[in-house]
């Protein structure tokens with residue numbers, strides 16, 4: 001069964017953060033993800049998720065000065081202390097929210113040996129702390145052509161080589177269909193091949209990063225293929241709705257309805 005999670009950083013943006021949980025529930029979602037919950041008290045986030053009957057399936061570890069253009073700091077040698085404080089904070093939230101996955105962002109960094117060894121050591125640090133709470137650390141290759149030029153890894157091969165070097169059982173791949181359509185294509189075969197390594201998926205259409213159906217990806221076919229492969233994880237709707245979020249959810253009705261049935 002396809003399990004869609006509403007991404008509350010991109011969807012329902014006309015509402016305050018906590019009210020987006022109610023909107024996701026009303027739209028028929030049973031899971032949510034978001035980038036950063038850190039401006040809101042963890043008890044308030046947990047309380048709202050519980051009231052709405054929503055599972056919190058993923059959020060990001062603190063990722064530096066986002067408004068200033070940073071996209072993670074795990075590969076930055078002069079930011080190790082800040083990164084590790086962020087791991088502690090992220091795990092505090094994960095415990096409070098009962099969230100079993102955290103996305104760790106490497107950041108924009110050169111492919112130097114120093115950045116790579118910093119990243120690996122930081123992933124190992126995060127993974128070992130997270131393991132005690134049964135939490136997985138996810139690594140997501142992000143397209144470096146449109147969204148984050150200079151991001152440390154932009155392909156599944158590059159991200160998997162980092163995961164392999166970290167060599168911790170709770171470090172897995174976050175496969176964002178939108179980013180990988182831009183960087184690699186061949187979505188169905190790649191997902192099939194990498195299925196055992198994938199801990200979470202996300203979707204958006206391309207170009208434009210809006211709803212499925214707005215671009216070139218055949219989502220009705222791809223989602224049933226992913227389902228037929230036996231993927232039983234979540235797929236986060238990490239897209240920018242072209243207009244009103246609810247009005248644009250026609251594409252998702254078969255999956256939201258099947259969750260309710």
Ligand SMILES: O=C(O)[C@H](O)C(=O)CO
Pocket residue numbers: 035060071103140142176179202238
């Ligand atoms: O951009 C993405 O696709 C990531 O999933 C994210 O969390 C923030 O960049």
Ligand SMILES: [Mg+2]
Pocket residue numbers: 140176202238
């Ligand atoms: Mg993503």
